[in-house]
Amino acid sequence: MQRHIYGFTPPLYIEARAIYIKGHLRLEVAEYCTQRREGREEVIYSLDSQYQVSIITLKAMAARGIVSALLSRSRCASSRSAAYSLFRKDGLHGSTSGLLQRFSTAAAMEEPISPPVQVNYTQLLINGQFVDAASGKTFPTLDPRTGEVIAHVAEGDVEDVNRAVIAARKAFDEGPWPRMTAYERSRIMYRFADLIEKHNDDIAALETWDNGKPYEQAAKIEVPMLARLMRYYAGWADKIHGLVVPADGPHHVQVLHEPIGVAGQIIPWNFPLLMYGWKVGPALACGNTVVLKTAEQTPLSALYVTKLFHEAGLPDGVLNIVSGFGPTAGAALASHMDVDKLAFTGSTATGKIVLELASRSNLKQVTLELGGKSPMIIMDDADIDQAVELAHFALFFNQGQCCCAGSRTFVHERVYDEFVEKAKARAQKRVVGDPFKQGIEQGPQIDEDQFNKILRMIKSGVDEGANLVAGGAQLGDKGYYIQPTVFSDVQDGMKIAKEEIFGPVQSILKFKDLDEVIRRSNNSRYGLAAGIFTNNLATANTLMRALRVGSVWINCFDVFDAAIPFGGYKMSGHGREKGIDSLKNYLQVKAVVTPLNNPAWL
Numbered sequence: 001m002q003r004h005i006y007g008f009t010p011p012l013y014i015e016a017r018a019i020y021i022k023g024h025l026r027l028e029v030a031e032y033c034t035q036r037r038e039g040r041e042e043v044i045y046s047l048d049s050q051y052q053v054s055i056i057t058l059k060a061m062a063a064r065g066i067v068s069a070l071l072s073r074s075r076c077a078s079s080r081s082a083a084y085s086l087f088r089k090d091g092l093h094g095s096t097s098g099l100l101q102r103f104s105t106a107a108a109m110e111e112p113i114s115p116p117v118q119v120n121y122t123q124l125l126i127n128g129q130f131v132d133a134a135s136g137k138t139f140p141t142l143d144p145r146t147g148e149v150i151a152h153v154a155e156g157d158v159e160d161v162n163r164a165v166i167a168a169r170k171a172f173d174e175g176p177w178p179r180m181t182a183y184e185r186s187r188i189m190y191r192f193a194d195l196i197e198k199h200n201d202d203i204a205a206l207e208t209w210d211n212g213k214p215y216e217q218a219a220k221i222e223v224p225m226l227a228r229l230m231r232y233y234a235g236w237a238d239k240i241h242g243l244v245v246p247a248d249g250p251h252h253v254q255v256l257h258e259p260i261g262v263a264g265q266i267i268p269w270n271f272p273l274l275m276y277g278w279k280v281g282p283a284l285a286c287g288n289t290v291v292l293k294t295a296e297q298t299p300l301s302a303l304y305v306t307k308l309f310h311e312a313g314l315p316d317g318v319l320n321i322v323s324g325f326g327p328t329a330g331a332a333l334a335s336h337m338d339v340d341k342l343a344f345t346g347s348t349a350t351g352k353i354v355l356e357l358a359s360r361s362n363l364k365q366v367t368l369e370l371g372g373k374s375p376m377i378i379m380d381d382a383d384i385d386q387a388v389e390l391a392h393f394a395l396f397f398n399q400g401q402c403c404c405a406g407s408r409t410f411v412h413e414r415v416y417d418e419f420v421e422k423a424k425a426r427a428q429k430r431v432v433g434d435p436f437k438q439g440i441e442q443g444p445q446i447d448e449d450q451f452n453k454i455l456r457m458i459k460s461g462v463d464e465g466a467n468l469v470a471g472g473a474q475l476g477d478k479g480y481y482i483q484p485t486v487f488s489d490v491q492d493g494m495k496i497a498k499e500e501i502f503g504p505v506q507s508i509l510k511f512k513d514l515d516e517v518i519r520r521s522n523n524s525r526y527g528l529a530a531g532i533f534t535n536n537l538a539t540a541n542t543l544m545r546a547l548r549v550g551s552v553w554i555n556c557f558d559v560f561d562a563a564i565p566f567g568g569y570k571m572s573g574h575g576r577e578k579g580i581d582s583l584k585n586y587l588q589v590k591a592v593v594t595p596l597n598n599p600a601w602l
């Protein structure tokens with residue numbers, strides 16, 4: 001930037017830029033004075049300074065007053081005061097918040113880091129083979145850091161879904177998968193988990209590149225969790241069994257738990273690999289075969305890992321991956337007459353569509369994991385610093401793109417003001433930037449549509465009178481980065497309190513007592529999850545039973561172990577994924593009755 005600082009004779013110009021490099025902020029400041037001599041502008045004084053400070057030092061310096069600390073190193077008194085006013089104008093003056101906001105902008109605006117992985121698989125995976133779409137069409141998958149094309153991916157449509165369903169049907173009706181012993185199935189799944197671990201870093205890099213989530217999150221949490229999910233379901237494979245039940249009369253009554261057949265699965269883009277694991281794991285452990293449609297924004301990681309699954313010994317046709325769009329490939333799967341079961345994760349609006357397509361076609365069984373507007377309730381006995389940190393995590397994790405995000409932060413009136421101040425400071429400290437960089441807490445949003453939708457929601461918050469205390473705008477000028485945003489004084493009727501934002505926007509609401517917060521928390525068409533922060537056991541016990549949601553996290557949030565069931569009440573969905581309950585989604589129950597002659601016992 002260039003500024004003409006008035007009040008100096010001759011005028012002093014300053015060019016300054018801040019660059020983030022591996023945990024450091026480098027400030028480059030060029031100052032110069034010019035004077036007109038013989039019709040020409042001549043530089044009569046210049047000074048280039050560079051200050052490099054680690055972010056940790058920077059925070060400490062900010063606490064003491066960053067500007068004086070930095071500028072005490074400048075050699076010239078007049079340039080010191082000039083630079084001082086520049087920093088002050090640019091909001092880099094004094095406070096940690098302004099400083100870190102600038103640091104984040106600098107980080108986001110840097111050249112993107114080259115992802116340490118190549119894209120090898122872009123075709124559809126049908127019957128164990130990579131194939132082009134029948135139409136020959138492809139679509140681009142984009143890098144959310146820049147909006148640039150990563151790769152062109154085969155675009156599946158009705159004909160490709162049909163090919164995939166035929167392969168899955170054949171693999172179910174004639175193939176080895178449902179016929180091999182459950183132990184053999186589990187061994188293939190265990191080998192797959194081992195391969196996921198072996199390829200951890202490549203898988204994580206693909207996921208980050210395609211989705212924009214921090215690489216450290218993908219590499220240290222999500223890919224290991226996928227391996228864990230596969231082992232969890234591998235462990236179930238040989239423990240799924242029916243019952244022999246005592247009935248009135250001389251009958252031998254067996255209840256068989258059978259695989260359903262061909263499962264159609266449609267997943268979203270926010271956790272592409274975890275959604276894959278939640279769906280594929282139980283379906284295959286129970287002996288079904290699968291056609292999975294990935295989200296059009298994130299087709300890459302499922303293709304990579306399914307290739308590994310085949311290397312682990314998965315027979316052809318058991319798991320088919322179709323990349324493509326919702327209204328074409330997704331709708332074809334939901335309405336296919338030969339798909340026996342449909343599992344869908346995505347928005348409530350699309351959930352209604354697929355349910356209708358399923359009922360209009362062959363009445364296939366449907367499970368739905370849909371949207372949410374989850375309350376995060378902070379009671380007045382809570383340790384405020386811990387509460388702020390947990391509520392921040394509950395909302396901002398994964399760029400705020402979580403169906404269960406704690407997107408209504410209810411705070412007791414006695415601690416409200418302190419909470420708001422600290423929540424604001426925490427959001428302003430959030431490190432946003434290239435998700436491949438170490439230490440980054442927040443990457444870009446998934447795509448332009450979501451980016452624009454979030455900015456519209458922020459505008460609606462301002463228009464409806466909520467108090468914007470942090471952020472509120474795009475960060476940098478490239479890609480889909482959004483400043484961590486906090487609203488206080490949010491009222492229940494506002495759009496930001498009612499609708500999913502699916503972005504880094506925290507809405508803080510004030511409440512007086514327990515009955516009120518229960519009523520207001522439940523006053524939502526969603527019922528996915530809730531967080532409670534209190535040290536009072538009685539309060540926790542009251543809330544956990546009163547809240548009409550599928551998951552309650554007490555003094556924690558987003559705990560997603562493979563064994564913990566997840567799913568929604570109300571318009572957040574039907575059925576549960578993960579845990580023992582998820583197996584029911586993929587099993588038929590058959591009663592078999594045989595008469596007994598002279599039974600020794602009944």
Ligand SMILES: NC(=O)c1ccc[n+]([C@@H]2O[C@H](COP(=O)([O-])OP(=O)(O)OC[C@H]3O[C@@H](n4cnc5c(N)ncnc54)[C@H](O)[C@@H]3O)[C@@H](O)[C@H]2O)c1
Pocket residue numbers: 266267268269270271293294295296324325326327328329330331332334345346347348349350351353354368369370371372402403404500502528568572573
């Ligand atoms: N409850 C959960 O477990 C959970 C998890 C993650 C995301 N979500 C929800 O997902 C939403 C964000 O994801 P999104 O924007 O990708 O949702 P979306 O509903 O637009 O898309 C989800 C999937 O459905 C497909 N799809 C879209 N239209 C379709 C149609 N007409 N027929 C068949 N398939 C169709 C898409 O291609 C994608 O694969 C949020 O609302 C979020 O709450 C829920």
